[in-house]
Amino acid sequence: MRPERARTYQTEGIILNRRDWGEADRLITLFTPEYGKLRVVAVSARKPTTRKSGHLELFTRGRFVLARGRTFDKLTQAQTLDYFEGVRRDLARIGQAGMLCELVDRFFEEADAAPAVYDLLHNALLALNSGDPGDLVLLHFQMHLFDLVGYRPALHECVVCGEPVAPVAQFISVELGGVVCPTCRQRLREEEGAAAEQLVRPLSLNALKVLRFLQTAPWPRVRKLRLPDDVREEVRTLLELWATHHLERGLRSGRFLREVEAWYDAKKKP
Numbered sequence: 695m696r697p698e699r700a701r702t703y704q705t706e707g708i709i710l711n712r713r714d715w716g717e718a719d720r721l722i723t724l725f726t727p728e729y730g731k732l733r734v735v736a737v738s739a740r741k742p743t744t745r746k747s748g749h750l751e752l753f754t755r756g757r758f759v760l761a762r763g764r765t766f767d768k769l770t771q772a773q774t775l776d777y778f779e780g781v782r783r784d785l786a787r788i789g790q791a792g793m794l795c796e797l798v799d800r801f802f803e804e805a806d807a808a809p810a811v812y813d814l815l816h817n818a819l820l821a822l823n824s825g826d827p828g829d830l831v832l833l834h835f836q837m838h839l840f841d842l843v844g845y846r847p848a849l850h851e852c853v854v855c856g857e858p859v860a861p862v863a864q865f866i867s868v869e870l871g872g873v874v875c876p877t878c879r880q881r882l883r884e885e886e887g888a889a890a891e892q893l894v895r896p897l898s899l900n901a902l903k904v905l906r907f908l909q910t911a912p913w914p915r916v917r918k919l920r921l922p923d924d925v926r927e928e929v930r931t932l933l934e935l936w937a938t939h940h941l942e943r944g945l946r947s948g949r950f951l952r953e954v955e956a957w958y959d960a961k962k963k964p
């Protein structure tokens with residue numbers, strides 16, 4: 695929670711979102727280690743002469759001074775700590791950083807303090823900035839975000855019968871929260887018919903291994919992973935489905951990333 699008594703307070707934060715507000719103001723969504731997500735107004739931030747505006751770009755990490763207000767607190771000072779220039783030089787990385795921010799924005803209500811998520815986001819931005827593989831940054835981030843918000847996929851025991859998962863192709867269910875073994879899937883199909891097809895989708899053994907690796911391995915090992923295209927696509931689709939199921943709405947930046955990639959692919963073709 696915000697400090698209740700002080701009229702002004704300071705915090706470090708990462709800018710998750712910003713939009714125009716009124717005539718010349720901006721409404722900024724900040725993610726902070728101590729106070730969680732805060733929505734604050736940057737007065738006159740859209741006037742070109744204002745000194746604040748340069749510090750208020752999306753996914754900038756900064757130090758902010760805020761004054762308590764009736765509806766929204768007001769941003770009175772902003773100082774950039776990290777602009778993540780390496781990210782901003784590359785359209786695909788900008789999209790990936792945007793997706794990190796959107797996921798955090800959507801998974802958190804205002805004022806839910808979550809210092810571990812702040813560190814996760816900060817480290818993912820640092821990895822993107824240093825040129826680490828962006829697709830892996832995103833997959834690793836999602837897997838750990840699900841863990842920290844209580845939606846960790848169960849990958850070692852079948853979520854229906856509880857038996858250990860054998861090293862063969864499996865099934866997985868977003869609704870049921872993890873891997874469903876072939877025996878349980880067969881039984882579900884006999885009992886539920888077509889409804890089971892909706893509920894439980896196939897999961898290749900390679901994708902299962904990658905999911906487990908993402909869940910437990912530290913980033914320096916994950917960043918060296920080389921994924922065949924089909925496995926990466928399977929894992930990516932599944933994690934996007936996992937996020938959207940829990941958020942109940944489509945992620946805009948996921949679509950944006952696919953558009954960027956389609957654009958690059960089209961350019962590559964002779």
Ligand SMILES: [Zn+2]
Pocket residue numbers: 852853854855856857874875876877878879
């Ligand atoms: Zn089972």
